[in-house]
Amino acid sequence: MDTTAKIYEDLDRILVTREEIRQAVEKLGRQITEDYQGKDLVMVCILKGASLFFTDLIREVDLPLSTEFMAVSSYGSGTSSTGVVRILKDLDRNIENRHVLIVEDIVDSGKTLYYLMQVLSQRHPASISIAALLDKPARRVVDLTTRYSCFNIPDAFVVGYGLDYDEKYRNLPDIGVLHPRIYQADDA
Ligand code: 5GP
Numbered sequence: 790m791d792t793t794a795k796i797y798e799d800l801d802r803i804l805v806t807r808e809e810i811r812q813a814v815e816k817l818g819r820q821i822t823e824d825y826q827g828k829d830l831v832m833v834c835i836l837k838g839a840s841l842f843f844t845d846l847i848r849e850v851d852l853p854l855s856t857e858f859m860a861v862s863s864y865g866s867g868t869s870s871t872g873v874v875r876i877l878k879d880l881d882r883n884i885e886n887r888h889v890l891i892v893e894d895i896v897d898s899g900k901t902l903y904y905l906m907q908v909l910s911q912r913h914p915a916s917i918s919i920a921a922l923l924d925k926p927a928r929r930v931v932d933l934t935t936r937y938s939c940f941n942i943p944d945a946f947v948v949g950y951g952l953d954y955d956e957k958y959r960n961l962p963d964i965g966v967l968h969p970r971i972y973q974a975d976d977a
Contacts, residue, residue: 790962799958800965804947805923805940807962813939814842817920818849820937821890825852828888829915833880835905836860837959838894841951842922846892857881863901874904889914890936894952895923899933906933923947923964946972 790796792803821830832854834843847856860878889909896902902919909917918936927944948954949961954972 790960792963796958796961797965799968799971800948800961801968803963803965804942804945805950805964807950809940810922810950810964811845813922814845815849817937817939818846818851821846821920822849822851825850825854825888825890829886830854830888830890831857831882831884831914833857833859833889833891833909835891835893836878838951838953839892839922841959842894843892846920855882857884859905861901861905874901876908884909884912884914886913886915889917891917891919893919893921895925895947896921896933896935896938897925897928899929899931902935903931903933922950923952 830852832843832847832850834840834856836858837860847854857880858878859876859880862875862877863873891902891905891909893902896919906917906919919934920937921935922939924935924938924941925944926941945966946954947964948958948967949964951959952964953959954967958967
């Protein structure tokens with residue numbers, strides 16, 4: 790799909806192109822390969838938003854890692870999360886004494902990951918860190934350290950490359966700012 794596709798008309802602008810994403814994911818994969826040499830690495834995909842990032846990223850990591858999937862819901866609707874998190878799908882395997890890398894699409898207020906870090910830390914992993922594709926530092930309300938993040942972005946609601954609005958737009962190959970008329974129409 791190229792950027793003249795009809796679906797792109799719902800964007801205000803493209804913020805991160807597919808080529809920028811590809812390069813960042815490749816670079817991050819090399820970094821993870823270096824940092825986790827000789828360690829029992831479990832990469833955890835937070836569904837559904839991180840799914841595209843995750844499947845691209847794990848293919849750039851040259852280690853015999855294992856994969857896990859977790860689904861959480863932040864209570865709340867529309868374009869912001871409340872920080873009240875519910876686990877919809879938990880990990881399948883034990884993470885005790887293993888090195889856990891949580892792969893998330895975006896850190897906004899940080900509340901979702903703060904909660905997840907607390908929950909997973911109680912299971913005694915050897916280490917636990919976060920790799921986020923996008924970060925909105927201006928929106929942070931909790932003290933959260935992300936070991937890796939690919940792009941800092943401004944405070945705008947973005948979709949594409951796994952990120953949705955109302956379950957749509959995950960299939961866009963680039964990341965863009967959703968045109969406000971889309972959610973204003975839904976609010977009306
Ligand atoms: P936090 O708990 O950090 O405020 O929110 C994290 C979650 O909110 C993300 O995993 C994502 O699901 C959602 N989110 C935050 N900002 C955006 C955004 O700009 N676009 C989309 N599609 N989701 C977002």
